[in-house]
Amino acid sequence: MAASSFYSLILLISLLSTTFTSMQGFIDDRLIQQVVSSDGRDDLLTSAEHQFSAFKKKYGKTYPTQDEEDYRFGVFISNLRRARRNQMMDPTAVHGVTKFSDLTPSEFGRRYLGSGRQIQLSKDLSKGPILPTDDLPLTMNWTAKGAVTPVKNQGTCDGCWAFSTIAVLEGAHFLANGQLFNLSEQQLIDCSTECNKNGKVCNHGCEGGNRVLAFKYMENSGGVVQAKNYRFIGNNSGLCNVTENSQIVASLCRFHLIEDDHDQYAANLVKHGPIAVSIPIKFLPAQTYTGGVFCPQVNCMSNEITRHAVVLVGYNNGTSTDSDQKKVFSWIVKNSWGNDWGEGGFFRVCRGLLKACGNHPVALYAIAKNNTTGSCA
Numbered sequence: 001m002a003a004s005s006f007y008s009l010i011l012l013i014s015l016l017s018t019t020f021t022s023m024q025g026f027i028d029d030r031l032i033q034q035v036v037s038s039d040g041r042d043d044l045l046t047s048a049e050h051q052f053s054a055f056k057k058k059y060g061k062t063y064p065t066q067d068e069e070d071y072r073f074g075v076f077i078s079n080l081r082r083a084r085r086n087q088m089m090d091p092t093a094v095h096g097v098t099k100f101s102d103l104t105p106s107e108f109g110r111r112y113l114g115s116g117r118q119i120q121l122s123k124d125l126s127k128g129p130i131l132p133t134d135d136l137p138l139t140m141n142w143t144a145k146g147a148v149t150p151v152k153n154q155g156t157c158d159g160c161w162a163f164s165t166i167a168v169l170e171g172a173h174f175l176a177n178g179q180l181f182n183l184s185e186q187q188l189i190d191c192s193t194e195c196n197k198n199g200k201v202c203n204h205g206c207e208g209g210n211r212v213l214a215f216k217y218m219e220n221s222g223g224v225v226q227a228k229n230y231r232f233i234g235n236n237s238g239l240c241n242v243t244e245n246s247q248i249v250a251s252l253c254r255f256h257l258i259e260d261d262h263d264q265y266a267a268n269l270v271k272h273g274p275i276a277v278s279i280p281i282k283f284l285p286a287q288t289y290t291g292g293v294f295c296p297q298v299n300c301m302s303n304e305i306t307r308h309a310v311v312l313v314g315y316n317n318g319t320s321t322d323s324d325q326k327k328v329f330s331w332i333v334k335n336s337w338g339n340d341w342g343e344g345g346f347f348r349v350c351r352g353l354l355k356a357c358g359n360h361p362v363a364l365y366a367i368a369k370n371n372t373t374g375s376c377a
Helices: 003-035 048-059 066-089 105-112 160-177 185-191 211-221 262-272 351-358
Strands: 093-095 139-141 248-250 252-257 275-280 289-294 307-317 329-334 346-350 364-368
Touching (some): 066 093, 139 262, 160 185, 160 252, 160 307, 160 364, 185 211, 262 275, 275 351, 329 351
Antiparallel strands (some): 093 289, 139 307
């Protein structure tokens, strides 16, 4: 090869490398602009120190020592990088600074992703009837219809199973009585301590539990009191404080398993109100989620599926006017991590994510008693 051709080739490679680097820098800058603002304003924060200061102020974060604060600042920077990667892998959602941004992934997992206790379905658990799906509305949102209480916060109590179950009874009671009560999760945590028939699956309060057993408790116990009369304390009290004189306001008639089918989830949601489901939470980049529709590229190589109990409260059949979300079917999900996470404590997931990697959501609906007539629909 002639010397002139050789140097021309070197020059071309150098130019291509410089162009790629510039483009990557431009992409990174755009992604940084997407993820660094903790409050969604246009005046985007540009320095990590400034971001960390705003994060501490917004969420009331303090640290006992300077060493601890320095360590958390390093974790915070790592989570900014993670948010950028998550934005690439999950473009229909928005990722950035959240109240969990000073936690390592392992800390976040231990505190908020739960034990992943498996729901073993008993043979006597009946499936509800197959519902028609031809004329379902394009959108449904039980929150807008008044059947959903404000988002609650389980804190570090592994009690998502109780929050999910209670939310379903709250919705079912609303449909049967026209009243929305804020019901007590702590009652389930303290009182629903039974095991299944072979004793292999039990409810352990804030150490994890099972929605099927919780529904059976509500079915057999007479009902649930309001949260103001049996307040959530974030741990196991060690004593069931429901007595014959307790002011029970909502009673469960029965509950049923929903056919493992997306259209049946939607049809039962429309007919019966909010439904309890389990999601493969470790497949979701939840630690950095601030809004939009979760639809990440999922790696199904892992055998570990940690299920998190949540509540489907609605869906949108791809009718959004937002060009980024257009034609993306999304489930509207109520979580139990407080209203300062996600979309006011809610999040959205794309249609197929409920059943990602062979996950079976174990969807359940409930029928509540009409307190006036004493009847069950």
